[in-house]
Amino acid sequence: MTPVERAQMAMVLEVTAYPKPGNVDRCHDYEGTRLEHFLASAVLARPALERAAAGESGGGLGEVFREAVRLTSGHRGGNTHFGAFILLIPLLRGGDIPGAVRAVQGSTVEDALEFYRAFSETKVRMLPDDPLDVRSPRALGTIRERGLTLLGIMEHSEEHDMISREWVNGFARTRNAADLLHAAGCGREAVVEAFLRLLAEEADTFIMKEHGPLVAEEVRRRAGEVLAGREDLAAFDAGCIARGINPGSTADLIIAGIYVALGEGWEWDCSRKG
């Protein structure tokens, strides 16, 4: 499997793992964002993923982001994989986590500008009072004035966004997600287990932005209850779906974790083993 195929498989395996509380999975859609949107993204993002894997000749990280978003935003469901691309693109550029750390450290102001241009083409939310809010017409000017690189942007938003934080903390939770997959064994049951463990460890910042910190903390705690056998996963899932609670950032971390774990020999398919 090539690195690009690993990235595509990571996107496919994450979205089809079932049941994952609150997320689109093989038996649940959200209105306007359906399983096939996620799978189409995995297929249609390929040219951008190839550019990410091609090294410097593939273009800057920001430019590659923007292309990935453009290729996968044909539908009205908003962009399904914006957070995943933030992780996968440096991972593909660098090959592995140490390489990704080097890649993000080399990011430029132009990468930041391209990222914001991509951002403004999606419905991803920042905090409403943020001077770098993408809805602000001043955002591009602010980036230029301050000479912010894309890593600088991530440093700016890491407090409220666990995906940005990966750029700052050496992809620590991506590493953790991969380790959880290795520990959980092969196949999609392992994806579900790793997802729950990751969700139980830290409140999902996507839920935090959509529903506030109390709901995010409630979901974190209940994921732990499911793991401890004190709460039913199907009921937890149904409750999240009914309230529109979607641990989207945890899903992005799992995608990055699958990408890394596949490169380290993790088996996505138990039927390939004994």
Place this chain on the structure above:
Amino acid sequence: MTPVERAQMAMVLEVTAYPKPGNVDRCHDYEGTRLEHFLASAVLARPALERAAAGESGGGLGEVFREAVRLTSGHRGGNTHFGAFILLIPLLRGGDIPGAVRAVQGSTVEDALEFYRAFSETKVRMLPDDPLDVRSPRALGTIRERGLTLLGIMEHSEEHDMISREWVNGFARTRNAADLLHAAGCGREAVVEAFLRLLAEEADTFIMKEHGPLVAEEVRRRAGEVLAGREDLAAFDAGCIARGINPGSTADLIIAGIYVALGEGWEWDCSRKG
């Protein structure tokens, strides 16, 4: 969308359309053959699909088949898309149905030999008393002695195999599948409707090989009952699943139909419309 992406999307959209009676779909697996096997095939077949689309420089049809099968047979579930590749590879080589007809007419003895080599690497069944049965050690010799091209092989098996028949009859049912999709409107509901209509028109030869002609005819008739509103689709689906009845050849025709329809402007995503 490039032709190769159309082929990959066709494979993704077919398997995720729900509910399709008897087949693996987003809420049903078979033991050992699961949704993710089908989706992995759509991702991992790409190099072979690219070769199919590359014209003569991509290699012979038989060689491309064999690569597609090799790339997608990593798991123990058998090959998920053998029949689909028989249709997609000439469609990609020719670009559209008239081009596919020209492509299959140009097939060679070497294509036939490569096809058999690919065949022997899967679990696809032919009739047990067939002198060209892939399990026969004499099959390759027979092909050489008789100077059979791959089109000749398809002519040999068309009586009992609706996929082979497409090579012989100018991809008539692929054309029909695409027309049914256009008539049914956009999105995955249209895939389910076209699938049922195709299934109701002609008994599925994959069911025939697995369960005999009476069961195949029963499924054909009941698909018509569902379309007429006299039978419940979910109950029909559950009954097929319970009996291991899988209209696999109809699924292959739908994949080819989606490929053609996408090239003619059919919308896989209703949210892109009004």
